[in-house]
Amino acid sequence: MPALCSGLSLRSSPEHSASPSLYLAQQAATDGPELTATSGPRLLAKLSNAYAPHAPGGTIYQNPTNDGNYTIHAEIHNPAANSIDWNTWQPPPAYGIQPIPQQPIHDMDVYGSYGPLRAYMTPNSPGGTQGAYFHGQFDGFGYTHGCLSYGEDTRMINYMYNHMSSPVGVSVDTQVQKP
């Protein structure tokens, strides 16, 4: 695993090979004291098929985040989410890093689904975007809808939001490329 520059790399954990949903950060960004202090792998993000456990008639499956390199536009700080799109019943898309208020928005538990911050992941290679985000999860569902989740560990996303002012490279299961 090469050292990274202003990026993070997520890859499958050999010790958790039976569970494709577990991904680890092997090496964090090298330009900040908080992240270079990371020693050894630690659970960072969960990557899994989405499913709707209570859907009558079965389960809704979606593909997990595609392997590859992405860019998080940490230089874009979107206004905090405060409205609901009435097609998706969640806040409209935001293409930088967006704070999520802890209180419900129009009765929707957005914070439970996304945590305090969500960051849009733009794929570096052409061929389509899944609209994936790097987001939290505080409602205990344990799955995503094709995104990466930091669960309740906000250290990485807080660092991006508070200390990074340029695009951040993110690689999923592949060697990182500097944006």
Added chain:
Amino acid sequence: MRTITLFALMTFGCAALAQQVKVPNGAWMPVNAKWEHVPPEVSPKLLTTSTRVLYFQPDGKMVVIGCVVNREPGSFITISAGDGQTVAAGDWHEEQGKIVARSRLVFRTVTRIGEELPGPWNRDVLTIKDGQLLLDGVRYRRVPGLDKSASEMVPRPAATQP
């Protein structure tokens, strides 16, 4: 002879077309969707719209998906997985030249506090005209490029996970 052949081709061609529009298999989205550009520094070509996608299967299952659709002209079009969805699932059949569909909300990416799913059944009658579906005053056009991502929203038994 040529006239007869041409007439036969036109007749069978029209019959085939009529057959196609009677069975609305696949994904449909509003004709008048309003596409917006994302910030150019994020993606110079990406267009996005918040909309409702209808997806019909030949086996009579259907879903209504509230979602964001992403597209790059000439490249791809897909439902944005990460921007969340609502999914109403149900079934459809043809009745006197119209499509009768019933569905109920079975899934939201973001939970609505206090809500229990599935929701109540809704019954809709769709008409087909000029190759377009009409539902609640909104015209929908067939968009084959959405078939794959829309089909993923159909609830399936666990054993048939794709």
